[in-house]
Amino acid sequence: MEVIWLSLKKLLETLESFGFKQPDAKIYVLLAKKGPLNAKELELALKIPKWQVYKSLRSLRAKGIAIPASPRPAIFSAISFEKIIDLAAKAKTKEAQQELASAEQAVLHWESMLKEDSDSEHELEADNEEVSYE
Numbered sequence: 001m002e003v004i005w006l007s008l009k010k011l012l013e014t015l016e017s018f019g020f021k022q023p024d025a026k027i028y029v030l031l032a033k034k035g036p037l038n039a040k041e042l043e044l045a046l047k048i049p050k051w052q053v054y055k056s057l058r059s060l061r062a063k064g065i066a067i068p069a070s071p072r073p074a075i076f077s078a079i080s081f082e083k084i085i086d087l088a089a090k091a092k093t094k095e096a097q098q099e100l101a102s103a104e105q106a107v108l109h110w111e112s113m114l115k116e117d118s119d120s121e122h123e124l125e126a127d128n129e130e131v132s133y134e
Contacts, residue, residue: 018088023048024056028065031078036069038076063087 008029015025026046031037037045039053046053057076060066065084069075 015084018084019091021056021059023052024059027053027056028060028078028084031066031076032081036075036077038073 011029012022012025015028016022020028023046026048027042030042030045034045039050039057042048042057043050043053057066057074060078061068061076064087065079066076067079069077
């Protein structure tokens with residue numbers, strides 16, 4: 001089996017297509033490549049502001065992507081790229097199921113409106129017939 005190597009740019013684009021913000025994607029890649037790192041090491045390696053590192057770590061941690069490796073000092077590691085793909089696929093599947101359910105509700109609503117319009121037209125025709133008999 002041939003291994004396909006993605007360029008860093010392509011990998012970052014892929015992560016962004018999964019919903020990662022650019023700083024989050026960069027931090028994920030560095031954690032995945034270099035292993036457990038603390039915020040200061042991430043800040044220095046990526047040359048991004050400390051506030052952005054902490055914001056990204058909070059976001060990645062909330063999604064279960066960055067995992068605390070030790071409490072003090074806070075050192076983080078990353079889940080595997082395969083798990084990222086799995087999470088993204090599950091999220092897309094859930095999104096598609098929600099869209100399908102919304103579409104089905106819209107069709108039911110549409111059919112209900114058509115039936116109501118049809119009933120209203122028959123009522124109007126009946127009203128016109130009654131008036132014409134007088």
